[in-house]
Amino acid sequence: MFKTLLLVIAAAVAAVLLYAATRPDSFSLQRSTTISAPPQKIHALINDVKAFNTWNPFALKDPAIKLRYEGPPSGPGAAYAWESETVGAGRMEIIEAAAPSRVAMRLDFEKPMKASNRVEFRLQPMGAQTEVTWAMSGPMPYLSKLITSFVSMDRMVGPDFEAGLANLKAAAEKG
Helix, strand or coil, X not given: CHHHHHHHHHHHHHHHHHHHHCXXXXXXXXXXXXXXXXXXHHHHHHHEHHHHCCCCXXXXXXCCCEEEEECCCEXXXXXXXXXXXXXXXXXEEEEEEECXXXXXXXXXXXXXXXXXXXXXXXXXXXXXXXXXXXXXXXXXXXXXXXXXXXXXXXXXXXHHHHHHHHHHHHHHHCC
């Protein structure tokens, strides 16, 4: 009986490991919202790393987060690094900016696990409003494939993107 139970458990573990190996080698996710503000105003809140962290949901999760800013205050080369018990450690740098329609960033995580992703904000004017899309993509190493076999990247990060876009909307529509 015990031997049979061990074989069933081993088979289940093997099935999960094999399933994880078949998962895609990359991921992408995005969220969008409409903001009643011009693209220029919204772009300034994204393209300036200090302004970015006034609405960034990840930075707001930990009041004790340690932020270190590097490079120019905005545009390509502007960067910040963070250390936090809650959200880990890493660095984000603006790599491309096309005012007022786009900002692209490189997002490097050190903790809780190493990862390097691309983040992009796209701003599309729609009359008196602007549609803002926050997208992230990156590679999926085997450990990530294993984790996302149980909970999708979209479910892990999507709600934070939604909260961040709501924060950005509130900041851009203020005043």
